Each structure stands twice: as structure tokens, then as C-alpha cells.
Amino acid sequence: MADDKTGSRKLTDDEPLIKVTGLGIARRDGQTLLRDTNFELAAGEIVVLAGPSGSGKSTLVNLLSGSLDDTDEGWEVAGTVSAGGRSFDLAQEHVALGGVVFQNFALFDELTVGENLAIASEHNAGLVGELKHAIDQLLVGVDRDASVYSCSGGQRQRVAIARTLLARRAVLFLDEPNSGLDVVASRRLADLIRDLVRELGTPVVIIAHHFRNLLDIADRVIVLDPSTKTLETLPAELPKLEKRLTELTGVGAEEAPTAPSTAGARVRGLARVFQPRKPAAWRAKWMGLFLWGYIWELCLTPSSLLFVGLGSVIIGFVTTWFVFQYLPFRDLLLPVIHSDALAGLAFTELRVMAPLVAAVLATTRNAALIGANVGHKVYSDQIKAMRNLNVPHGAYLTANVLIASAVASIILVAASVCLTGWVAMATWAYIFPEMSTHLWRDQYFQRLWPPDVPFMVGIDWIAAKAIPSITGAAMISLYFGYRPKTSVIDINNAIAQSLIWGLSFVLSWQSILTLIEFKYVSKNLEVVF
Amino acid sequence: MKRATATTLVTTIIILGLFVLSGIYAFHGSPFTPPHIVHNYDRPEWSRDLAVPTTYPAYRLKPDGTSVPIGRLLLTGPNQVELRVFADIEGVESTRGRVAMIETNIKSLWALVPNDSKAEILSSVETMVGRMRRHFLDIIGSQAFAEDYRDRLQAALTRSYDQTWRDPRVRVAMSAVSESFASQIEGGELTDAVLPIFLSRLQSGLVRALGETWNTISGGGTQPSPTMLEGAISETLADPQVREVILAQAMRVAGRRENWGFTALFINALVDQLSEDKGLERLLDELFSDPRFADPLRQMEEDTAAMSTNTFYRVVGRSGAKQPDPLAVRILRYVLLNRRRLVGLYITPEQIAGKFSGLARYDALVATKD
Incomplete structure (x- = not known):
């Protein structure tokens, strides 16, 4: 055994790479998945993890990959894991032993193929020569500048495997990798896994319900027995596995393997990183990329600007038109109240209505977007993938969504105030064509922006209403987006809840602030009027 | 999170530019000309x-x-x-x-207010005052007023007037004013100016009176003519020199705040007495609801309202008082x-x-x- 430059070390073929002892996993409600279980993984080993549905296979993988979030799911864990000459208490530490290739691949859908790889690489130990070769082989025919949406299912799977390899974890977990694949594709996948293990020596644990082609390459099978809450090792032989699973579940297994097993081939070892899960550090480059992406999405897209612009046009037109055209005793009162009406309109339009409508429209749009975006990331395991890959979603998603929302509140409200003012002026000029727009400006801003005052009076009130309301609504959307999702309906519910509670918050906040503002303003009216 | 494309980016820049431009025109006006x-x-x-x-x-x-x-x-x-x-x-x-x-x-x-409007206002006020005077005279000149109200009204006013003079505040103030009044009048100046003229007028009056007395005696009369003293006083007061001195004294008195203060106090006290006089209140209610005076009273009310409205619109309104x-x-x-x-x-x-x-x-x- 020899230390490499990173502090990790190379192992001999005989030595177990990972040794887990006394493992116990239970829910906080008392349901136990595993009790005092031991198992080992050797370098270059391919293991199929089988068991009845709901027996806890994915939970075990999440635990060992550092993706299990006990704050969300409420787990209690016991046991020790020994790896790389170090020992970790699973009850105290989150240990990121393995990289997970999720069933739905969990690729970051806002990034290209190349960026998916880069983000994994840059938040981990980096790309070394032999790994680069393996990944280049894995991604033959995949355009790295393409979006992940444009890739086929097989390509996406290969990208997901490559991305996980770049995290350089000690173990590679594959969650239902052949789910939905036809026989040919499933065989191709098995060959690919076999070749990777040969080249890199990384042990692979495959969670599978359809193990027809996977048993061909597996060294052994570990069955999770829900009755004894233990892990049981079986040879990689379909009849025995099928028989055992039938005993456990009463459900038959698949047909016998058609290809001879190639398990057992051992290759050179790769330096591996054994580390407790630490708070992921953010990188400026990725922070900037995500921040710009969210600012664009939540604020600067043409649809966002036009949405708020339309609301501003309606406010500017309707309020001005109805005040001057439908004034009771118009002919008599108009000369009397014209100046005060304009000053009042300025207050109503620019300090109350424009911030309110901009916040409501921005929240309507952004709450749905944030709820859908984060909800989808949770549902498609992208958040778990981020945790697994040491990518700080708290900074890249949560913080950036909030920062982008604050930026959006400033830009959209400012845009709304500008356009509302202009539409109000244009409407007034249409009603009174003989009058000067300079007169409009003089009387409209007589109290809101007197001559030689550097900023519009009450800009602090506008900011106090707009920024917290829009950002607060984004926070509410994040809360609903991050809640566990088990189906698309959960995402829809998250969107609906984000809208309902986000808009309620905006309306409540703005109403309360406006009432306080009115009280403050009316106190000062005596001085100004 | 969608990525910006060149098309969407350009569109966004254009829209943002329009927002900024609308803000500049709304808040500042054309950027190419001074506001x-x-x-x-x-x-x-x-x-x-x-x-x-x-x-x-x-x-x-x-x-x-x-x-x-x-x-x-x-x-x-x-x-x-x-x-x-x-x-x-x-x-x-x-x-x-x-x-x-x-x-x-x-x-x-x-x-x-334009001059022509002012002239119209003054004209309407004059007309209204004339009409009011006529209506007022119609009322107080009527037999009904003379029979049913004059004496009672006079009695009420007299009563209030007397009570006002008996008001201790008025008496104290009157006493103080009387004392200061004496000191305010420059007696010597007044005497110097008035006495020679008065005596000269009285002397000529006496000569005339003596002649008349003689005649009277001849004709049996014994008393001097009562017009002799009155004539002397009238002629004295009509003399420009006397008038000037009296006016100067009057102005001096009028210029003293305490004299005006007393006047104000007296008027206040009188108004208090009048308003507290329940008999007067009943009398006026009776007078204003008397059907015999309904016509002149209604006309007075209408004239007053018309004049007030006209004056207000002429002061506040323009274009023939049509628009404020x-x-x-x-x-x-x-x-x-x-x-x-x-x-x-x-x-x-x-x-x-x-x-x-x-x-x-x-x-x-x-x-x-x-």
C-alpha cells in the first residue's frame, strides 16, 4: 500500500477497499432497514445489489454516497466504515464514499454536456490522465457543447457515468442503469461498465431489478433481506438469485444469463479519494454562471420584461384616463383639482401601483419558475447529484435565486416605474392636447420629485416594498421547491403552493408597508400641501 | 434556467432601452433639449x-x-x-x-380679477344694496311692523343698551377711558382755538339778540331768541380753524388703543346682551316668520344669494365666470x-x-x- 500525492493511497488486489461494520439504518419513526450488518468491497469488483422494492437499497446507496439528507428524511444511522486507512463513524459523519449514477441520470439540465463534466471535475480532485482517457472513451460521439436535452438516452447515461467518475469517489454506484433499455442497449451498457472497471479499477455497485445482462459481468450479488434486516452475499448466478428473491418477495426473477461472466478481471488501481462529506465550497466561475442564468430567467428574458411592461401600461393608462375622464363635475372641478390630481396620481402610480403590480407580476411568473425549476431538480435527483458531486446547491441555486430575485425586484420595479410614468404622461397628453408635457412633469412631480432634489421622494419606500416582497416570495418558492418530490404531481403542487403563498406574501407585505407609508405621508402632507 | 440566445439578448436590450427611454421622457423630457x-x-x-x-x-x-x-x-x-x-x-x-x-x-x-369683472361685481353689489334697502324700508315702513314690532323692538334694544351700560366690565373700562380721555385732549389748544371764535360769534349774536330784545320789549317780548346760542355754536363749529383743531384732537383720541379697546368691549357686551335676550330672540323669530313680511324677506335672501354667487364666480372664475x-x-x-x-x-x-x-x-x- 503506497500513499500518493493527494494523501490517498493505492491498494493491493487482496485488500478490501471499503469495509463497513455494524451498519444499522432506521427511520426516526422506528422502521428499521438494516441492523448490525457488515460488508466489504474490493477494488475492481462489480457487485449487484438486489432486494425487494422498498427494502432500502437506494437508502443504503445514498448513505454511502453522502447523498442522504437526514434533515429531509429523518434517518438514524449506526456503524463504521473503514476506507483508505481511515475509519469514519457513520452516526457522526457523512461520508462520501461513492459516486452515484442516478436512474434518471440527474444531469444538470441548465448546463451543457461539457459543463456537467467540468462542474463535477472542478468541485472535486480534478481530472487525471488515466481518468481522462477513460472518459474520452466513454463519451465517443457525444458533443460536449450540446445541451443535455439534445442527447439521446444512452448518451445521457454515459455522460452521467462520466460525470460521476470525475468526482473520483472510491465506489461507483449505478442505480437501475438498465431500466428502460432494450436487450442490445443493456448488453452494451454491461460491456461499458466492465471496460470501465478494467481500466480504472473502481468497484461498482449496481442496484438493479433487471439483472439479466448485469450478472454476466458481476463478481457477486448482495441481497438486502428485509426480514432479517441484513445484507446477504450470493454468487452472481441467476437461478440462485431468482430463488432467493422469490423467497423474499414471491416474485420471479429474470431469465438466465446468456453470456459468460467476465467478472474477476483485475486491473491496475486508481488513486481514490476517501473523505468525510464537507460543506462544498463554491467557485466564482460557477457562481457567476448560475447567477447570470437566474438573473436572465427571472428578470431579463423578453417575456419577463414584457409581462411587467404590460402591467405598467395598464396602470399608467387606466388610472390617468379614469381620473381625468370620469371625474364627477368634470368641467367645474378639473381646473380646480388638476394640479393636485396629477400630484396624487404620481404618488398612486409610481409609489403604490407600479411597485405592487411589478411585484405581483414578477412573483406570479417567478414563483412558478422557481417552484418548477427546483421542484424538478429535487424530483430528478439533481439536488442529490449536487450533494454527491460536492457541488454547493445552497450557493448555486438557493443563494443565486435569492440574489437574482433581489436584482429582478430592482430592475423590474424601476422599469415599471419608468413605463408607468411615460404611459401616464402620454395618456394625459392625449386627453389635454393643448397643454405642454412640461406642465405635466411640473405638476405630476411637484411633490414626488421637486426641482433640485437628487432622487425621487419615497424611493426608499418603493425599495422597502419591492425588494423584500419579491425576494420573500422567491424564498417561499424555494421552500416548496425543495420539499421532497415523488411524482410530477408533487412538482405541480409545489408550483401552485409557491404561487398561492408567494402572492399572498407579496400582497400582505405591500399592503402593510403601504398603510404605514400612507400614515407617514399623511403626517407630512400638512407640511407639503 | 434557460440560456440567453443572441436573438433573446438583443430583444432584451431593445426592451430595456425602451424602458430607459420612457423613463427619461417621463422624468426629464427630451434628452435633446433643455427642459x-x-x-x-x-x-x-x-x-x-x-x-x-x-x-x-x-x-x-x-x-x-x-x-x-x-x-x-x-x-x-x-x-x-x-x-x-x-x-x-x-x-x-x-x-x-x-x-x-x-x-x-x-x-x-x-x-x-380683471377690471371689467370688478366693475360688474361693484355694480351688482350696488344694485343689491339698493334692493336690500328698499326691502328693509318696506318692512319697517309697514303698518304691521309699526303696530306689532316697533315698540317691542325698541324696548328690547333699549333694555339691552341699558344693561350693557350697567355691566361692571363696561363701567370699569368707561371710567378708565374717561380719565385718560381728559388727559388726551389738549384743553388749552382747544380753548385757544375755539373760545375767541365762539365769543366773537356769541358777541355778534348778542348784538342781534339785544336788537331783537329791544324789539321784543317794544313789542312785549322778554326772552332772548333761543337761536342765538345755537347759531353761535353752529358758526363756531363751521369755522375751518375750529374744525381742524377738533379733527386733530379726534384723531389723537382715535389713535389710542385703549379707546378702541373700550369700543370693542362695549360692542361685545352689547352683542352678548342682545343674544342672551330671549325676548328679542322670540321677537325676531316672530318677525322673520311673519307671513306679512314673507315677500320682502324672501327677496332679500334671493338677492343676497345671487350677489354672493355672482361675486364669487367673478373673483374665482374667468371666461365670463364660466370656469374656475x-x-x-x-x-x-x-x-x-x-x-x-x-x-x-x-x-x-x-x-x-x-x-x-x-x-x-x-x-x-x-x-x-x-
């Missing part, structure tokens, strides 16, 4: 106590007297006034007209709110010589010398 033309003036002495910076609206007058906002007057410093005229207002030139800074009060409200004038309304509002405010007014010599002679009393601001 106003500035005229600088020296700040008049009487306005030095007004805080700076403060702004007031500025107007000019149309031929019919309607005011048109032309910009804003700014008190920019202890010695400066700035008139910012909207860029699209033409014809406001220091060489052609004058800019006045006017305080908003009843005087300025009246000064802004913004400047007049602004001044009226500040008057009603009892707030000291200013307005700027640009007016030409032709307007002062023509319809707005009342504005001549306002001094023109003096343009600041460079």
Missing part, C-alpha cells in the same frame, strides 16, 4: 424670511384673465430667485414684461388654509394698463446683473 429656460432675479427684501430652497408655481395671464402655468419660481438662495420657464412656452421675455412675486392673500386674489381659474383657486385655497405661499406672475405693461390695473401694485423682480 426649461432660466431667468435669474434678485430676491426682494420682504421675502428674505422664506426658507430656501422653496419652489412656487409661475403663471401668466391670457387676454380673458385666465391664468396659464408657465413654469416654476425657485427661491434658490438668500438673494436669488430663479424663474424656470417650460421650454415650449413662448413670449416670456424680461424685456417685454415683468415678473412679480405675489403673496397668496385676499389682496392678490382681488388684484387678479387655476391660479385664483390656488390662492383661495391658501387663504382658506391660512398658509403663506407665493406665486410667480409674468405680466406685460399692456395687461396692467388694460384689464389688470390692480396688479400694478406688485413690484417687478429685478433681473440679476451678471
Whole structure:
């Protein structure tokens, strides 16, 4: 055994790479998945993890990959894991032993193929020569500048495997990798896994319900027995596995393997990183990329600007038109109240209505977007993938969504105030064509922006209403987006809840602030009027 | 999270540009022209106590007297006034007209009323007063008033008058005023001026009286004519020298605050007595609800209402009193709110010589010398 430059070390073929002892996993409600279980993984080993549905296979993988979030799911864990000459208490530490290739691949859908790889690489130990070769082989025919949406299912799977390899974890977990694949594709996948293990020596644990082609390459099978809450090792032989699973579940297994097993081939070892899960550090480059992406999405897209612009046009037109055209005793009162009406309109339009409508429209749009975006990331395991890959979603998603929302509140409200003012002026000029727009400006801003005052009076009130309301609504959307999702309906519910509670918050906040503002303003009216 | 494409990015830049442009036009006006033309003036002495910076609206007058906002007057410093005229207002030139800074009060409200409207107001007031006098005389000259109200009204008034004099406050005040009154009259001056003239008039009167007495005696009369003393007094008072002295003394007395204070106190006390007099109240109720006086009273009420409305519209309205004038309304509002405010007014010599002679009393601001 020899230390490499990173502090990790190379192992001999005989030595177990990972040794887990006394493992116990239970829910906080008392349901136990595993009790005092031991198992080992050797370098270059391919293991199929089988068991009845709901027996806890994915939970075990999440635990060992550092993706299990006990704050969300409420787990209690016991046991020790020994790896790389170090020992970790699973009850105290989150240990990121393995990289997970999720069933739905969990690729970051806002990034290209190349960026998916880069983000994994840059938040981990980096790309070394032999790994680069393996990944280049894995991604033959995949355009790295393409979006992940444009890739086929097989390509996406290969990208997901490559991305996980770049995290350089000690173990590679594959969650239902052949789910939905036809026989040919499933065989191709098995060959690919076999070749990777040969080249890199990384042990692979495959969670599978359809193990027809996977048993061909597996060294052994570990069955999770829900009755004894233990892990049981079986040879990689379909009849025995099928028989055992039938005993456990009463459900038959698949047909016998058609290809001879190639398990057992051992290759050179790769330096591996054994580390407790630490708070992921953010990188400026990725922070900037995500921040710009969210600012664009939540604020600067043409649809966002036009949405708020339309609301501003309606406010500017309707309020001005109805005040001057439908004034009771118009002919008599108009000369009397014209100046005060304009000053009042300025207050109503620019300090109350424009911030309110901009916040409501921005929240309507952004709450749905944030709820859908984060909800989808949770549902498609992208958040778990981020945790697994040491990518700080708290900074890249949560913080950036909030920062982008604050930026959006400033830009959209400012845009709304500008356009509302202009539409109000244009409407007034249409009603009174003989009058000067300079007169409009003089009387409209007589109290809101007197001559030689550097900023519009009450800009602090506008900011106090707009920024917290829009950002607060984004926070509410994040809360609903991050809640566990088990189906698309959960995402829809998250969107609906984000809208309902986000808009309620905006309306409540703005109403309360406006009432306080009115009280403050009316106190000062005596001085100004 | 979607990525921006070149098309969406350009579209966003265009939309943002439109937002910014709309803001510039709304908040500032065209970026290619200045928003106003500035005229600088020296700040008049009487306005030095007004805080700076403060702004007031500025107007000019149309031929019919309607005011048109032309910009804003700014008190920019202890010695400066700035008139910012909207860029699209033409014809406001220091060489052609004058800019006045006017305080908003009843005087300025009246000064802004065109002369023809003022004449109409005075004419209507005169007409109304004449009609009121006629109606009043109709009432008090009627037999019904003489029979049922005159004596009772006179008695009530007399009663109140007497009670007022018996009011201890009035008596104390009267006593104090009497004492000071004596000291206020320059007795010597009065005597010096009046006595020789009076004696001379009395002497000639006596000569005439003696002659008459002689005649009377001859004819059996013994008493001097009672017109002798009256004639002397009348002639004395008619003498210009006496009149001048008496007037000077009267003015001196009138100039003393305590004398006016007593008058005010007396009137207040009298009004208190009248208003507390339940008998008088019942009498007036009876008088005003007497069907025999219904016609003149109703006409008086209608005349008063018509005159008030007409006066109000002539003061506040323009264009034949059809529309309230913004400047007049602004001044009226500040008057009603009892707030000291200013307005700027640009007016030409032709307007002062023509319809707005009342504005001549306002001094023109003096343009600041460079």
C-alpha cells in the first residue's frame, strides 16, 4: 500500500477497499432497514445489489454516497466504515464514499454536456490522465457543447457515468442503469461498465431489478433481506438469485444469463479519494454562471420584461384616463383639482401601483419558475447529484435565486416605474392636447420629485416594498421547491403552493408597508400641501 | 434556467432601452433639449424670511384673465430667485414684461380679477344694496311692523343698551377711558382755538339778540331768541380753524388703543346682551316668520344669494365666470388654509394698463446683473 500525492493511497488486489461494520439504518419513526450488518468491497469488483422494492437499497446507496439528507428524511444511522486507512463513524459523519449514477441520470439540465463534466471535475480532485482517457472513451460521439436535452438516452447515461467518475469517489454506484433499455442497449451498457472497471479499477455497485445482462459481468450479488434486516452475499448466478428473491418477495426473477461472466478481471488501481462529506465550497466561475442564468430567467428574458411592461401600461393608462375622464363635475372641478390630481396620481402610480403590480407580476411568473425549476431538480435527483458531486446547491441555486430575485425586484420595479410614468404622461397628453408635457412633469412631480432634489421622494419606500416582497416570495418558492418530490404531481403542487403563498406574501407585505407609508405621508402632507 | 440566445439578448436590450427611454421622457423630457429656460432675479427684501430652497408655481395671464402655468419660481438662495420657464412656452421675455412675486392673500386674489369683472361685481353689489334697502324700508315702513314690532323692538334694544351700560366690565373700562380721555385732549389748544371764535360769534349774536330784545320789549317780548346760542355754536363749529383743531384732537383720541379697546368691549357686551335676550330672540323669530313680511324677506335672501354667487364666480372664475381659474383657486385655497405661499406672475405693461390695473401694485423682480 503506497500513499500518493493527494494523501490517498493505492491498494493491493487482496485488500478490501471499503469495509463497513455494524451498519444499522432506521427511520426516526422506528422502521428499521438494516441492523448490525457488515460488508466489504474490493477494488475492481462489480457487485449487484438486489432486494425487494422498498427494502432500502437506494437508502443504503445514498448513505454511502453522502447523498442522504437526514434533515429531509429523518434517518438514524449506526456503524463504521473503514476506507483508505481511515475509519469514519457513520452516526457522526457523512461520508462520501461513492459516486452515484442516478436512474434518471440527474444531469444538470441548465448546463451543457461539457459543463456537467467540468462542474463535477472542478468541485472535486480534478481530472487525471488515466481518468481522462477513460472518459474520452466513454463519451465517443457525444458533443460536449450540446445541451443535455439534445442527447439521446444512452448518451445521457454515459455522460452521467462520466460525470460521476470525475468526482473520483472510491465506489461507483449505478442505480437501475438498465431500466428502460432494450436487450442490445443493456448488453452494451454491461460491456461499458466492465471496460470501465478494467481500466480504472473502481468497484461498482449496481442496484438493479433487471439483472439479466448485469450478472454476466458481476463478481457477486448482495441481497438486502428485509426480514432479517441484513445484507446477504450470493454468487452472481441467476437461478440462485431468482430463488432467493422469490423467497423474499414471491416474485420471479429474470431469465438466465446468456453470456459468460467476465467478472474477476483485475486491473491496475486508481488513486481514490476517501473523505468525510464537507460543506462544498463554491467557485466564482460557477457562481457567476448560475447567477447570470437566474438573473436572465427571472428578470431579463423578453417575456419577463414584457409581462411587467404590460402591467405598467395598464396602470399608467387606466388610472390617468379614469381620473381625468370620469371625474364627477368634470368641467367645474378639473381646473380646480388638476394640479393636485396629477400630484396624487404620481404618488398612486409610481409609489403604490407600479411597485405592487411589478411585484405581483414578477412573483406570479417567478414563483412558478422557481417552484418548477427546483421542484424538478429535487424530483430528478439533481439536488442529490449536487450533494454527491460536492457541488454547493445552497450557493448555486438557493443563494443565486435569492440574489437574482433581489436584482429582478430592482430592475423590474424601476422599469415599471419608468413605463408607468411615460404611459401616464402620454395618456394625459392625449386627453389635454393643448397643454405642454412640461406642465405635466411640473405638476405630476411637484411633490414626488421637486426641482433640485437628487432622487425621487419615497424611493426608499418603493425599495422597502419591492425588494423584500419579491425576494420573500422567491424564498417561499424555494421552500416548496425543495420539499421532497415523488411524482410530477408533487412538482405541480409545489408550483401552485409557491404561487398561492408567494402572492399572498407579496400582497400582505405591500399592503402593510403601504398603510404605514400612507400614515407617514399623511403626517407630512400638512407640511407639503 | 434557460440560456440567453443572441436573438433573446438583443430583444432584451431593445426592451430595456425602451424602458430607459420612457423613463427619461417621463422624468426629464427630451434628452435633446433643455427642459426649461432660466431667468435669474434678485430676491426682494420682504421675502428674505422664506426658507430656501422653496419652489412656487409661475403663471401668466391670457387676454380673458385666465391664468396659464408657465413654469416654476425657485427661491434658490438668500438673494436669488430663479424663474424656470417650460421650454415650449413662448413670449416670456424680461424685456417685454415683468415678473412679480405675489403673496397668496385676499389682496392678490382681488388684484387678479380683471377690471371689467370688478366693475360688474361693484355694480351688482350696488344694485343689491339698493334692493336690500328698499326691502328693509318696506318692512319697517309697514303698518304691521309699526303696530306689532316697533315698540317691542325698541324696548328690547333699549333694555339691552341699558344693561350693557350697567355691566361692571363696561363701567370699569368707561371710567378708565374717561380719565385718560381728559388727559388726551389738549384743553388749552382747544380753548385757544375755539373760545375767541365762539365769543366773537356769541358777541355778534348778542348784538342781534339785544336788537331783537329791544324789539321784543317794544313789542312785549322778554326772552332772548333761543337761536342765538345755537347759531353761535353752529358758526363756531363751521369755522375751518375750529374744525381742524377738533379733527386733530379726534384723531389723537382715535389713535389710542385703549379707546378702541373700550369700543370693542362695549360692542361685545352689547352683542352678548342682545343674544342672551330671549325676548328679542322670540321677537325676531316672530318677525322673520311673519307671513306679512314673507315677500320682502324672501327677496332679500334671493338677492343676497345671487350677489354672493355672482361675486364669487367673478373673483374665482374667468371666461365670463364660466370656469374656475387655476391660479385664483390656488390662492383661495391658501387663504382658506391660512398658509403663506407665493406665486410667480409674468405680466406685460399692456395687461396692467388694460384689464389688470390692480396688479400694478406688485413690484417687478429685478433681473440679476451678471
